Amino acid sequence: SVEGNPLQSGEAVPISMEREMAREELNVNLGDTLTFDVQGRPVQAYLSSLRTVNWQRIGTNYFVVFPEGVLEAAPQTHVLLSRTDDEDMSAQVQGEVVQQYPNVSAIDLSLVLSTFQDLFGRLAYVIRFMALFSVFTGLIVLAGAVVVSRYQRAEESVLLKTLGASKRTVQKITTVEYLFLGAFAAITGLLLALVAAWSLSYFVFEGPFVVAPIPLLIGFAASVAVTVGIGLWNSRGLYDRPPLDVLRAET
Structure with missing residues (x-):
């Protein structure tokens, strides 16, 4: 009816x-x-x-x-x-269904799901490896750029020393400079990473894009710390160099 x-x-x-x-x-x-x-x-x-x-x-x-x-x-x-807790319970449910209803077909999707999980796990591993490789490449480029700028830092240290700045003041200025440099580089990298992740999620996987704040904060802090550390390591001993040696090297 x-x-x-x-x-x-x-x-x-x-x-x-x-x-x-x-x-x-x-x-x-x-x-x-x-x-x-x-x-x-x-x-x-x-x-x-x-x-x-x-x-x-x-x-x-x-x-x-x-x-x-x-x-x-x-x-x-x-x-x-239906959802079961393990393979044994799944087999038991399938057996009971087939026994009571012989014309019913029971299909176990756990193998399909495990295959997809394994596939996506490998894909995630490749993506993490490429991301880690990109990070190491960026660190090498950053270290090279900082080392190349060592002579410029020597000139700045000599100029500040001539103007009466103490060693502690020069170290603070250098730390702040590399702090802003690392923060700018980290923000730029994170924005590019978010745009790339959103593009993959929206256009390729057609799924919702979820931002995980903790990894972003860890990546930001690590980038800033590495930049400041490399900068301070590269600037060691510059303040103690005689100004005359730096001026002679310039000429």
Whole structure:
């Protein structure tokens, strides 16, 4: 029995369709009519609503949803999902289902899920390796740039020493300079990394982008600390050099 007004023969029925399928694959909009062939019988329908479906979630869902009273007489397939704690319990559930309902097919998705987990785990390992390789490459470039600027730091130290600055003051100035340099480099790198991660998440994996603040803070602090450490190590002993030696080296 059908509650409400029953559908008349030939009357178009309202359906709900998955958004991407409607817009990208079928190129239909709200109000458009479609004809479905159900066991050789045409069923007229019109698009009344669009749905956004998260296909990454493990669960049953459908591209097209009909209202009640339309497809009940057509051949049907029922799907039921169950979650078990381990493989032994999964095997026990499958055995009981097959024993009580011989015409029911039980499919174990744990192997498929484990395969996907292994695949994504390897992909994550490759991404982490490439990221770590990029970090080490950046540190080498940073160390080279800082070492090259050692002569410029010597001139600055001589100038500050001539103006009466103490060794402690010169060290503070050098620390602050490399602190700002490391912070600027870290912010630039993190912004580029976030843009790249968002692009991969949105365009490639088509999933939600989630920012983990703790790794970002650790990366920022580590970049600043490494920059300041390399800078201070490169600037050691510059204040103690005689100004005349630095001026002679310049000429």
